[in-house]
Amino acid sequence: MIKTIRVLIVEDDFRVAQINRQLIEQITGFQVLAEMKTAEESLTFLQQTEQLPDLILLDVYIPDSPGLELFRRLRSDFPAIDIVFVTAAKETATVEEALHGGVVDYLLKPVDFDRFHKTFTRYRARKILLASKEEVNQEDLDRLLYGIDVSPSSAAAPDGLPKGIDQLTLERIEDVLTSSSADGMNAIDVGQAAGVSRSTARRYLEFLVSAEKAKAQLHYGDVGRPERTYLKI
Structure with missing residues (x-):
């Protein structure tokens, strides 16, 4: 069985951070390690912790990190950590850079719980699949990338x-x-x-x-x- 997935929340609004924590804790298989309000706090935590998170829930608008500066730093210094954006940032340039940077998902505030839940359950399913196989086939990749079976033989199990x-x-x-x-x-x-x-x-x-x-x-x-x-x- 896959281990518990560790999550770090980076959100400057403590009320939103608490809501995100509560949503995550309702989903099987996830544990919130900590909540950080600034880029400095986040980077210090990651540099000093003995157990890195598997996933970071990241807001774009962090006071001491203009634009996507923190996102770029995380991609550079901690490439193995996955990132989900939970943010009010709707600018296409921001979205495009996030996608180029390999985000797992991009959720716009206010986030509906069903949509939030879907992101986390799909992420956990992805971790389970990759942990259970040494190689994947095209159907596996279609599910990982799109969440659906798009192969011509999809009618057959x-x-x-x-x-x-x-x-x-x-x-x-x-x-x-x-x-x-x-x-x-x-x-x-x-x-x-x-x-x-x-x-x-x-x-x-x-x-x-x-x-x-x-x-x-x-x-x-x-x-x-x-x-x-x-x-x-």
């Missing part, structure tokens, strides 16, 4: 999986289930953590049960119908 079961989504579901508590998780919680609908999560969970990679059990609450929960085997 890859890797011998049944139709309607995608390898990348399956890995996300398995990863979420592996990190669950001893009581297991229901389809709603799995779907939210993996960034898919309840019905999609249930389909993948039932596939894992049929493949004997998970087991289902009924959880009886105080009132109402019993709830079906799932545990990784």
Whole structure:
């Protein structure tokens, strides 16, 4: 299973930083290391920390970093750290340089939680895929780059999986289930953590049960119908 993804928030508005932290902490598999308000603080933290973040959530408008100065410094000094912009900067020149610099995503404020969640779940899915393989095929790259299957054979399920079961989504579901508590998780919680609908999560969970990679059990609450929960085997 992939390790917890470490995130550094660089945002001069403490209220926005707190909101971003709260959003991140609702998503499975992520940990916020710290919040920084200035470029100087951020660079000092990165130079002194024993554990670098995997991902930086970066605003363009940092008081002591005009334009994209901090972004350029991060790309130069810490090229292995991925960056997601969360900013109000809409200028096409800024967007273009960010894209040339290899940002993971570019989110405009105010950010909708569903859009925010999608960015993080796709980023985690990318890390899972790259950690699980020594080589990738074109379908893997299409999913990594575009989040979709654009190959001519997209109607057929890859890797011998049944139709309607995608390898990348399956890995996300398995990863979420592996990190669950001893009581297991229901389809709603799995779907939210993996960034898919309840019905999609249930389909993948039932596939894992049929493949004997998970087991289902009924959880009886105080009132109402019993709830079906799932545990990784």
